[in-house]
């Protein structure tokens with residue numbers, strides 16, 4: 001089978017990580033672990049959810065792409081993708097839309113882009129319910145990156161499948177159909 005990578009993209013809080021966990025738990029689709037300098041959230045584990053880095057240690061890795069999102073660095077390495085592809089031909093990664101564009105340029109047809117979206121008021125409620133610090137949520141909601149990622153970028157318009165995550169059961173059915181086509 002040709003190796004493929006599912007790119008889960010969209011604004012913060014739209015459910016990218018939730019979908020990534022679902023794909024791993026139900027379909028054994030490994031997630032590529034990326035690097036970040038942001039503060040660890042409660043419940044997150046180093047080496048599982050992210051490789052948590054200091055600004056100095058972040059610079060020591062070599063990245064396929066890296067971005068600054070809401071004042072913190074995030075990056076994904078080729079080694080990380082290769083590690084996931086050693087486990088399975090179909091893997092997933094969670095990226096902002098800037099990273100998603102880079103992946104489409106780099107991987108072409110191997111990249112399957114899923115853009116997640118939902119009703120804005122519900123999105124805000126979910127971010128607060130996730131338990132992050134209120135000041136950090138407010139800062140994130142105001143960030144240019146968050147605002148940018150609410151819409152599908154022009155470069156991904158004809159590439160990305162748009163999935164609405166207002167209702168988990170409905171989204172799950174759509175994901176199941178997508179995975180059936182890919183496997």
Ligand SMILES: Nc1ncnc2c1ncn2[C@@H]1O[C@H](COP(=O)(O)OP(=O)(O)OP(=O)(O)O)[C@@H](O)[C@H]1O
Pocket residue numbers: 010011012013014015016017018019094126127129130165166167168169171
């Ligand atoms: N369909 C759903 N119904 C109810 N809650 C949901 C649904 N999908 C996700 N959530 C919840 O919404 C919150 C945000 O989801 P998640 O962390 O997966 O988003 P994300 O896009 O990965 O965010 P970020 O980019 O900030 O990491 C989580 O608390 C998650 O449990």
Ligand SMILES: Nc1nc2c(ncn2[C@@H]2O[C@H](COP(=O)(O)O)[C@@H](O)[C@H]2O)c(=O)[nH]1
Pocket residue numbers: 009010011012016034035036038065066067069074075076094095096097098099100
């Ligand atoms: N371009 C990249 N984007 C990434 C990477 N790892 C995560 N992300 C995206 O950053 C924001 C913020 O994430 P959060 O965990 O702090 O909420 C979100 O959109 C992620 O999808 C990466 O390596 N490259």
